[in-house]
Amino acid sequence: MDALERERFTRGYLLKRVAQGGVGISALPAVLAACGGGGGGVRGGTLTVAHVEEVGTLDPKVWGGFAAIYVQSQIYDTLQRQDPTTLEIKPGLAVEWENPDPLTYRYTLRPGVKFHNGEPLTADDVAFTFNRIADPKEGAWEQYMFQRVEKATAVDELTVEVKMKEPDHQFQFIGYFEGGNILNRKHVEELGEEIGTNPVGCGPFKFVSRDPSQVVLERFDGYWEEGKPLLGRVEFRNIKDPTTTISGLRSGDIHLTYDVPKDQARVVEDFNNVKVEVVPGWEHTVLHMANGKEPFSDVNVRQAIRHAIDTNAALAGFGEKYVEPATGAFVPDGVPFSAYDETQGQTETDLEKARELLAQTAVANGFKATVAVNPGGIYEAFALSIQKQLQPLGIEIEIKRLPAPDTIALAYSHDFDMICMYWIADYTDISSFLLQWYGPNGGEFGPNFTEYSNPEYDRFYETALTTTDDAEREDAFRQCQLILTRDQPSICLAFPRTVRFTSTKVTAPPVPPVYVYDSYREIAFT
Amino acid sequence: MILRRLAAFVPIVIAVSVLIFLALRVVPGDPVTVLTAGSPVGEDVKAQLRREFDLDKPLVAQYFLWAGDAIRGDLGISLKSRVEVTELLGQSFPVTLTLLVGGLILSLLISIPLGVIAALRQGSLLDQAIIGGTLVFLSIPIFTAGILGILVFSFWLDWLPSFGRGDGFGLDRLEHLILPWGVLALALTAAQTNTLRAGMLDVLNRDYILAAEGRGLRRRAVLRHALRTALVPVVTILGVQFGYMIVGTVLVDYVFGLGGIGQLLVDSVNQRDYPVIQAIVVMIAIAFTAATLLVDLVCNWLDPRYGE
Numbered sequence: 001m002d003a004l005e006r007e008r009f010t011r012g013y014l015l016k017r018v019a020q021g022g023v024g025i026s027a028l029p030a031v032l033a034a035c036g037g038g039g040g041g042v043r044g045g046t047l048t049v050a051h052v053e054e055v056g057t058l059d060p061k062v063w064g065g066f067a068a069i070y071v072q073s074q075i076y077d078t079l080q081r082q083d084p085t086t087l088e089i090k091p092g093l094a095v096e097w098e099n100p101d102p103l104t105y106r107y108t109l110r111p112g113v114k115f116h117n118g119e120p121l122t123a124d125d126v127a128f129t130f131n132r133i134a135d136p137k138e139g140a141w142e143q144y145m146f147q148r149v150e151k152a153t154a155v156d157e158l159t160v161e162v163k164m165k166e167p168d169h170q171f172q173f174i175g176y177f178e179g180g181n182i183l184n185r186k187h188v189e190e191l192g193e194e195i196g197t198n199p200v201g202c203g204p205f206k207f208v209s210r211d212p213s214q215v216v217l218e219r220f221d222g223y224w225e226e227g228k229p230l231l232g233r234v235e236f237r238n239i240k241d242p243t244t245t246i247s248g249l250r251s252g253d254i255h256l257t258y259d260v261p262k263d264q265a266r267v268v269e270d271f272n273n274v275k276v277e278v279v280p281g282w283e284h285t286v287l288h289m290a291n292g293k294e295p296f297s298d299v300n301v302r303q304a305i306r307h308a309i310d311t312n313a314a315l316a317g318f319g320e321k322y323v324e325p326a327t328g329a330f331v332p333d334g335v336p337f338s339a340y341d342e343t344q345g346q347t348e349t350d351l352e353k354a355r356e357l358l359a360q361t362a363v364a365n366g367f368k369a370t371v372a373v374n375p376g377g378i379y380e381a382f383a384l385s386i387q388k389q390l391q392p393l394g395i396e397i398e399i400k401r402l403p404a405p406d407t408i409a410l411a412y413s414h415d416f417d418m419i420c421m422y423w424i425a426d427y428t429d430i431s432s433f434l435l436q437w438y439g440p441n442g443g444e445f446g447p448n449f450t451e452y453s454n455p456e457y458d459r460f461y462e463t464a465l466t467t468t469d470d471a472e473r474e475d476a477f478r479q480c481q482l483i484l485t486r487d488q489p490s491i492c493l494a495f496p497r498t499v500r501f502t503s504t505k506v507t508a509p510p511v512p513p514v515y516v517y518d519s520y521r522e523i524a525f526t
Numbered sequence: 527m528i529l530r531r532l533a534a535f536v537p538i539v540i541a542v543s544v545l546i547f548l549a550l551r552v553v554p555g556d557p558v559t560v561l562t563a564g565s566p567v568g569e570d571v572k573a574q575l576r577r578e579f580d581l582d583k584p585l586v587a588q589y590f591l592w593a594g595d596a597i598r599g600d601l602g603i604s605l606k607s608r609v610e611v612t613e614l615l616g617q618s619f620p621v622t623l624t625l626l627v628g629g630l631i632l633s634l635l636i637s638i639p640l641g642v643i644a645a646l647r648q649g650s651l652l653d654q655a656i657i658g659g660t661l662v663f664l665s666i667p668i669f670t671a672g673i674l675g676i677l678v679f680s681f682w683l684d685w686l687p688s689f690g691r692g693d694g695f696g697l698d699r700l701e702h703l704i705l706p707w708g709v710l711a712l713a714l715t716a717a718q719t720n721t722l723r724a725g726m727l728d729v730l731n732r733d734y735i736l737a738a739e740g741r742g743l744r745r746r747a748v749l750r751h752a753l754r755t756a757l758v759p760v761v762t763i764l765g766v767q768f769g770y771m772i773v774g775t776v777l778v779d780y781v782f783g784l785g786g787i788g789q790l791l792v793d794s795v796n797q798r799d800y801p802v803i804q805a806i807v808v809m810i811a812i813a814f815t816a817a818t819l820l821v822d823l824v825c826n827w828l829d830p831r832y833g834e
Contacts, residue, residue, distance in 0.1 A: 050689075054793035057608040064606065065797070139574040196608035210609070211617040212793070213691065213785020239689050239783040240792065243673045247680040247688035254689075403796040 044232035045525040047506065050239045050248060050257040055215050057196030058207065060181040061133055061140035064196075066424075069178050069516045071215050071236055075116075076181030076201035079107055079126070079174075084510040087336070087428060089175065093121060093182055093202065093224075097175070102167035102468045103150075107175075109158040114222045115184040116206040123154035128185040130162060130174075142179030142426070144435070145170055169465045169473065173427035178517060204229035204521035213238055223521070230524035249274050255503040256523070258515055261377050262322040265499055273504050278321060279511045280334050281498040282425040285326075285378050287371070287386065288411070288437060288490040289418050292451030295363040296417070302488040304361070306347055307354035308393055311493050314385035315378070322499060323378060326492040330433065330484045333495075337430040337464075337474055339481040346485050351392060358393055366394020369417040372410050375401040379420050382493050386420070411436075411449040422496070428513045430477050431465060438480075438489055452489035531819050535812075542811035543596075543804065547589050550800055557581065557605050557798045579605060579800075592804065602801035606794070611805045614790060619809075621691060621786035625775050628703060629710030630764070637715040637760075641722025642753065648727060656719065664716030668774045671709045672781035679705055689783040706778045713774055714767055721763045725756030758829045765821035772810055 055071055056064025079094040094107040113121035130152035133140040148168040155161050174180040187200040199207050205217035215236040219229055239245050242261050248254035250271050269276050289296040311325035328346030331338040373383040387397040410416045425432040438452045439461045464476035498515045502508050508523045558575050576582040580591055601611035644656040680688035692702030729752040738748050779788030787806055794802035
């Protein structure tokens with residue numbers, strides 16, 4: 001009997017006894033508390049993971065939401081892995097790789113790897129997976145990572161080669177990115193679109209069942225990594241209300257979650273059965289402005305807004321432990337090529353300066369604008385704070401609360417004044433932070449949601465993505481960030497940290513940089 | 527009467543389906559952006575997705591394609607999870623039904639004795655306490671009651687689990703559902719208790735009851751007769767409450783993560799999952815119409831003069 005079953009049994013048993021008058025109700029909490037813990041180094045057990053979002057499709061090419069990525073990261077495996085602390089790239093399904101010239105990537109696969117359906121992993125599976133994403137007809141959400149891919153081919157049974165049309169800085173990240181989850185060709189050809197509801201990968205856990213309240217996985221005994229995974233089963237529970245999640249953590253019914261709102265995280269710190277791990281997040285919260293239209297096209301207006309905003313005040317309810325206010329930097333510290341050290345602290349809250357700047361514009365007496373925001377949490381706190389902080393400038397803000405997909409849709413339509421939203425990096429590189437929002441309009445350099453137009457920025461950005469010279473790339477990315485801090489096409493407000501809540505009954509390796517890819521293969525009950 | 531109601535059934539369902547279909551497409555938000563997560567995909571990729579889900583066709587064509595399939599029992603697939611909508615409904619509908627029926631039974635178990643006692647002790651302290659108490663529960667929004675329930679019974683006392691619907695049909699299931707049922711039931715008891723109390727007071731003063739009492743019929747038998755008539759308005763109230771209960775189950779589902787229609791609806795609305803939202807709304811319209819029909823049938827059975 002695993003740890004969780006034992007606990008349920010105990011509580012059910014106790015409830016029955018209470019009903020029979022066997023145990024006094026007043027004594028129950030103390031008795032229950034005594035029932036926790038016990039044992040050590042358990043192989044097996046059911047890990048219950050709480051997530052707030054619905055689990056979408058489990059076909060990696062379709063965006064199924066963050067919760068779907070939590071699940072996919074257990075079912076599928078990638079060619080490479082990234083060390084959570086050093087960011088060093090380590091072997092995964094590929095044991096070796098090389099980049100002999102800027103247009104060629106070659107991966108040598110690990111022999112003896114099996115898919116959940118018993119099929120062996122071959123180079124053909126990898127080539128098929130990559131070509132499937134690269135083909136625009138497939139409508140894959142991560143196709144942007146494959147825009148410069150010419151073709152992936154299986155050189156032999158265990159060697160796959162990817163030929164590029166032109167050099168692409170982004171492609172290297174596909175090795176350990178969710179979009180690079182390797183599929184079994186035979187399975188996809190047999191099931192087609194239905195692999196989203198009946199997924200087969202070569203990851204540590206295989207799919208068992210799903211319904212709107214949960215997704216269930218179980219250990220894949222044929223997993224290639226010796227002795228792993230340790231857990232017998234993983235249940236992903238869709239829980240919307242934070243009180244329910246917090247209560248579940250306290251009672252021990254939930255063993256792992258990332259989805260406790262940052263302003264409520266402190267409550268959980270007091271639980272002696274929950275470990276709260278706070279690590280730097282690959283995420284930023286940003287107020288984007290429509291640079292393509294009046295009055296935001298005027299750099300003085302944007303700078304005036306920046307100087308009027310006090311990010312520290314807006315985040316007062318959250319605590320710096322969980323959210324770091326941004327004061328000039330656009331990209332969190334620790335991200336490769338981040339110019340955090342040079343840019344953080346470069347913008348200050350100065351209402352007088354804001355007034356002076358606005359006085360030089362066509363809207364010297366202020367204007368009306370809307371801020372679209374996802375309800376709740378940091379975003380709404382910021383929107384409310386910005387509404388108040390811009391009042392002295394005569395800027396009247398109307399807050400539009402919208403679900404997350406709608407804010408993205410607004411960004412695409414360019415039909416907004418300001419949007420306050422988060423961005424979590426898809427992969428551990430600075431380009432993932434900049435890609436969507438700025439740069440040349442449309443096409444391969446992203447949709448430029450803000451319609452920011454600055455040929456100097458565009459030139460540096462293009463260089464950064466296509467150069468084969470690392471020093472040149474570093475400088476180009478640095479210049480991009482200096483320009484963003486100067487021009488403020490968007491205002492970076494905060495860097496939320498990643499917070500993982502785990503039961504003290506389980507041991508878990510460090511949180512990976514992009515937390516949504518957290519794999520449970522090494523998690524075990526103590 | 528029943529035939530007349532059945533005849534009205536079809537146009538109501540068609541009207542609701544047209545309304546929800548249009549309403550979804552009038553509000554801003556594009557499912558294609560949801561499907562691509564705002565990643566910088568090209569126009570060709572988006573066009574492909576639009577074709578795949580018939581979003582490139584004119585609205586009228588989209589409606590008839592959907593309605594035609596729906597009549598044949600094919601409600602399409604969820605844009606988000608790619609699971610067939612009929613399968614999603616098959617998984618979540620029983621949960622909601624269990625929640626509704628359990629909440630309803632529990633509310634009647636509470637309100638019938640309370641209503642009768644309040645009527646028999648009219649004006650007493652107990653009567654006032656019952657009316658006051660049920661009104662307090664009515665005034666607490668279901669959402670708040672759910673969170674309070676979790677705080678008290680899961681967080682502080684740790685007696686009951688805070689989420690999920692449990693396994694099997696035994697104690698585990700009961701342990702998981704008693705709190706959601708209770709929250710739903712408490713919200714319903716006020717109207718039921720007060721209606722029953724008023725009904726009982728009215729009936730107890732009728733001539734036939736006074737005559738029965740005068741002939742020395744035992745109190746218990748008299749009450750049984752009175753209760754049967756007094757229940758008619760309670761059942762009518764249940765019909766009215768059905769709509770409220772649907773909203774209630776959505777909220778209870780949301781708070782307790784039960785995986786019923788409510789949770790599915792909230793997720794689908796947030797994700798602009800057109801096929802799922804359409805199916806759920808039409809199903810709710812059907813259920814609501816069917817429930818009012820059922821109420822009429824039960825009332826007829828309780829009091830054959832009903833509807834005359």
